[in-house]
Amino acid sequence: MPVDALPNFTIVLRGYDPAQVDAVVRRAAEARVSTDPAQRSAVLSELSNTRLLVKFRGYDRSQVDDYLRQVTNLLR
Secondary structure (H helix, E strand, O other), rough: OOOOOOOOOOOEEEEEHHHHHHHHHHHHHHHHOOOOHHHHHHHHHHHHHOOEEEEEOOOOOHHHHHHHHHHHHHHO
């Protein structure tokens, strides 16, 4: 996926913080197109250790979780 073609997640009443998700998704997309193994490894570690905050209005958690799981598998 090109870095400029980031996913559009549905906004729900109790979902993940959009700003935090957008930042993580952008770094994951950049790592995905990178040929630098150190960058890919760092982002994989970040994805494993990041705890996304839940907000009153945020991104649908199941959509974000599914997307991040797919990206994690592609980075391995």
